[in-house]
Amino acid sequence: MAKRKTKFVCGDCGYESAKWMGKCPGCNKWNTLVEELEIVGKPNRHTTFSGVAKTGSKPEKITAIQSQQEPRITTKLTELNRVLGGGIVAGSLVLIGGDPGIGKSTLLLQVSAQLAEKELPVLYISGEESTRQTKLRADRLGINSELLYVLSETNLLDIANHIEQVSPSLVVIDSIQTIYREEVTSAPGSVSQVRECTSELMRIAKTTGIPIFIVGHVTKEGAIAGPRLLEHMVDAVLYFEGERHHTYRILRGVKNRFGSTNEMGIFEMKEEGLREVLNPSEIFLEERSQGTAGSTVVASMEGTRPVLVEIQALISPSSFGNPRRMATGIDHNRVPLLMAVLEKRVGLMLQNQDAYIKVAGGVKLDEPAIDLAIAVSITSSFRDIPTRPDDIFIGEVGLTGEIRRVSRIEQRVQEAAKLGFKRVICPQNNLDGWTVPKDIQVIGVKTVQEALQLSVTR
Numbered sequence: 001m002a003k004r005k006t007k008f009v010c011g012d013c014g015y016e017s018a019k020w021m022g023k024c025p026g027c028n029k030w031n032t033l034v035e036e037l038e039i040v041g042k043p044n045r046h047t048t049f050s051g052v053a054k055t056g057s058k059p060e061k062i063t064a065i066q067s068q069q070e071p072r073i074t075t076k077l078t079e080l081n082r083v084l085g086g087g088i089v090a091g092s093l094v095l096i097g098g099d100p101g102i103g104k105s106t107l108l109l110q111v112s113a114q115l116a117e118k119e120l121p122v123l124y125i126s127g128e129e130s131t132r133q134t135k136l137r138a139d140r141l142g143i144n145s146e147l148l149y150v151l152s153e154t155n156l157l158d159i160a161n162h163i164e165q166v167s168p169s170l171v172v173i174d175s176i177q178t179i180y181r182e183e184v185t186s187a188p189g190s191v192s193q194v195r196e197c198t199s200e201l202m203r204i205a206k207t208t209g210i211p212i213f214i215v216g217h218v219t220k221e222g223a224i225a226g227p228r229l230l231e232h233m234v235d236a237v238l239y240f241e242g243e244r245h246h247t248y249r250i251l252r253g254v255k256n257r258f259g260s261t262n263e264m265g266i267f268e269m270k271e272e273g274l275r276e277v278l279n280p281s282e283i284f285l286e287e288r289s290q291g292t293a294g295s296t297v298v299a300s301m302e303g304t305r306p307v308l309v310e311i312q313a314l315i316s317p318s319s320f321g322n323p324r325r326m327a328t329g330i331d332h333n334r335v336p337l338l339m340a341v342l343e344k345r346v347g348l349m350l351q352n353q354d355a356y357i358k359v360a361g362g363v364k365l366d367e368p369a370i371d372l373a374i375a376v377s378i379t380s381s382f383r384d385i386p387t388r389p390d391d392i393f394i395g396e397v398g399l400t401g402e403i404r405r406v407s408r409i410e411q412r413v414q415e416a417a418k419l420g421f422k423r424v425i426c427p428q429n430n431l432d433g434w435t436v437p438k439d440i441q442v443i444g445v446k447t448v449q450e451a452l453q454l455s456v457t458r
């Protein structure tokens, strides 16, 4: 008989302790430790799949291992395929996190239906909704596939049995926080339940080769609920995000064992489901007000794809002692840094000005190549001189005001040319070794001053 003892586990970071503490030593948060029962010894019930390599696992020479391309299932959503690194890898466990109501179930139901149409059976397990509720959603999305099986179940043992019986090509678990294992006594959604269930699902995925998608809820802070180690256990972690008031949704890879992270897929939420957005630059620039001071466009790389995004700045005199520095969509530490560079190297008196910087369209940009566009936006708003509407700014700004080289300049310029921009202001060091598309002028600059001279001087 398995012996049980209790332990205290942090709900945020997974730190374990023998006694209760007010503050978690792992992540320094208060009041996050909860009591959980731990099973000591072997759990007495197992799912029906036999474990891997009970006997006879042996080290192999790496040269002797047959390399093969992982077989991937491609879905009809090319945006999803790209984020996954080219399709769903057999036997992979993929975690999809996102705010409540952002559209996780919608996305996965759509993907399931698309595979089912391709004669691949899919088992969609919902622990949150009854099969009838899932059917209602399917009706709204126009889904009616013969091979899409829906199950409303929360017991992992039963789920495993059903997976074995249906033997699908893809399993979707919506959501991991509702699933439980009997031998773990804590409530569904607790740290040990989530961890145990995930490791069991991992085992099922690896032994059967069936890819499994799991939905994970996120906490108030935006991390996937349950311990951080959930993210370590799975093969890929995708976040589905977007602003409640916008219809655009962004699927972002934060971890992927079979492809690049930093890829993003853009979708639009419609009544009949999610639709892919294949030309994000056009969408992000759609509502751009041309000829107003403080607005520039940057060509930023999102994974392997360039997107053009508008960066807006508003600089206005500060009425209180401490001027405000606010940034949405970019790292807020870059704003004071770039303002200090402008102040010191260009001589702009920005210290008594409030600064608000915004990336239009709700995207998040986190590469240094957007620095120059931010600096030009700030100067443009401060001097109240609009930039030319067909200019693009690319470049990293160093602390001495120098403009530093960026990656993949050719792709960025091509995207700009495609959308009809006429002039690219980019680092001088980036000018060699590639061909400039026709109809676009590329100007190399060495310093911020040079860039400002070209764009925001009367």
Ligand SMILES: Nc1ncnc2c1ncn2[C@@H]1O[C@H](COP(=O)(O)OP(=O)(O)OP(=O)(O)O)[C@@H](O)[C@H]1O
Residues within 6 Å of the ligand: 098, 099, 100, 101, 102, 103, 104, 105, 106, 107, 128, 140, 269, 270, 271, 272
């Ligand atoms: N009739 C409708 N027309 C347009 N959009 C709708 C309609 N019904 C639902 N939606 C959209 O679908 C979203 C809910 O999608 P979904 O249930 O897939 O989200 P979820 O991420 O699975 O939520 P939860 O965290 O509650 O499971 C709503 O926020 C809304 O934007």
Ligand SMILES: [Mg+2]
Residues within 6 Å of the ligand: 104, 105, 106, 128, 174
């Ligand atoms: Mg849902």
